[in-house]
Amino acid sequence: MDSLRPLLTSYAYNILGSYEEAKDVVQDVMLEMINRTGADIQNQKAYLTRSVINRAINARNRLQKMQAAYPGNWLPEPVATETADAGLNQQDILSYSLMVLLEKLDAKQRAVFILKEAFSYEHEEIAEVLDISIENSRKILSRARKELQNVTVNENVKTPTEYLDRYMDVIRSRDIKKLEQLLSRDIVLVSDGGGKAAAALNPLIGVESASLFLAGIFNKFYHDRHFEYGQVNHHPAIFYFENEQLVNCQIFEFRDGLIHRVYQMRNPDKLAALAEQRNKAI
Template identity: 30%
Template sequence: MSEEFLAHRRMLLGMAYRLLGTLYDAEDVLQEAYLRWTRADRSEVAEPRRYLTRVVARLAVDALRARQARREDYIGTWLPEPLRTGDHQQSLIDTEDLSMAMLHLMERLTPPQRAVYVLRNAFELPYAEIAGILDRTEDDCRQLHRRAAAALAGRARFSTDPAEHARLLEGFVAAARTGDVERLEALLHEDVVAWNDGGGKVRTGPNPIRGRAKVVRFFTAVMRRHDPSTTRTGVNGGAALLVEANYRYTMCLCVVDGKIHDLFRVANPAKLSTFDAQGSY
């Protein structure tokens, strides 16, 4: 792989992952981008970083559109792929502002909205450059960004304190193990939702579990039936647990107003590749 491409690979992979939400799809995009790079007339490429950014962004938007078109074939709830991270590990990509909650929220955006939002907010590109990358006008890109920001307005209430997430997550699991309903209810937001992604490969339930009472019943039953082991880990720069029961899954939170607003459980084996080895991406 050429040195010029390698010099920008981490940035490009981070962009593709933010746009697509899975490492597998992001790697596919980078492979195609590299093939195009090898075929490009380098004498006409004044700025490799800008050229590669344009190629990867366009490929990712195309891939996102194709995936959304076939999303109806996905079994159960689709969640982004969690990336294993931790203080003692080197992440494959920068995970700042890359929580599962944020990636999940971005699924409500259209592909062009998501592209503009990521390029503007995560990579701080000027609208003129974004317009050139996406073959749109600057005014169009500004409008797309306004709509994306409005759709993501709820993120302002998210807590990003890792210590708070860890405390709530471990308190939740401990209370579920003992069947302490009162304690569980105190930890959960009244509008709590548990999202479960098994991808049709693991039976996690086809639909989100909504409401405090239903979430309490579900998790106390799961803990009583399977008595899982849990290990502290990191997902996308935040606190998480790796759970081993009758199947393996990661669990992390979205916290609003000091309480658990969303629980994200990813059990689809295809999305747990960064947890397969002792090392981390």
Template identity: 40%
Template structure:
């Protein structure tokens, strides 16, 4: 069953955006499976189908009970050079954020088609819907996203050079130099959950994002240790103090190496699965 745990995790996580919820979902499905008296002919397909549907139901429940405005997914380290299957199949952090615009079933169809290359007949079988419904859900998902999904950016040491320049600019309060690193429509989102009050949950535009970045750094992060990391296949900065992670900032970079989005995760519940030094 250990292999199944690794196989099933990315299906649940890509739908839920939460490590703990994904693990709980997979474990619940496996527990129910091992309790069955009749073993299905194709165990793998049965478990994938069960996990996806369990994750959809949990996502619906979470959407009703927790505010989703400026909600950020739980980050996962993808620093390892020889990524295991469950890490390779995670969608990028920016795509996880965009998928929050979709309802759970649209999200499931989108992930199965785009991340796992399922055909519409395969999606229909997994979700118990018609092929036509699968096509419509995917089309509706594309329309609701209303922006292109960039493929996972190949890892490059040059990405960390951009982050080094970002840190240098905020440390020296170089507003002009910082703005030069940002795209015109740069977006900044901060998620402190219900435990940490953030200075600003969302802002956009070069001037506002540069100012908030400098303010946050000098008010809260100036004396903290910083390291670069790969989080959900994207470059990130991890800020920690005395062995405790305080902030994870995930960056989306464009083809010209300008920063398109900064996602700042401050919620300690979402940081507990990361470690200061990978």
């Protein structure tokens, strides 16, 4: 049964957007199965998969209610994907940019979209797992695709390390004009501080706003800090440390060689989980 934990955790994480919550969901379902008496389960994998996915949907509904009172922007809990982690199947983890887009969907839409697009479930299988009709599964997927403007789960394209090298060279130079040349015209920068760390309360849109913000925080807080490159949900990332503690994770989405999105994780709770995961994987 333990061999199924990484796959089940991947299902739960993609639905929830929280690795810590996903691990709890899987653990609870497994404990309940161990404690079951007098029940003959013919297909253990199918039973666990169904239980985890539905438990994750319920947990996601609760999480969305909590997010309504969240200070500032809520971003998914990042998962390090540059190193091996026995706790989940990394190839099944969705890209960070897609995880952010999935925040537009309700829990059931999110589950149907993920099962169909990421795990190639047929509608008959989705209907059985979620206890809905096949027609309802099709309708939910159609609404989800419309909400996401028909985005699909694409194969992750590895970004060359030189892209981050170039970014760091330019931002250290304090040349705003050169920094602007690295950014796409419609760049969006989103910060998550969780009310526990300084972060922009609203997304920053456009070259001028994003460049001034990135240059400003680097020159004020990070110019003399230790940093490392890594991968978060298959996106290139920069990890900044203060006294060996992870204090900022910047996640980059590149498009046509330019920085298209920057997601800045400052929430210390999410950073602590990310740091622990990276340390275990090293």
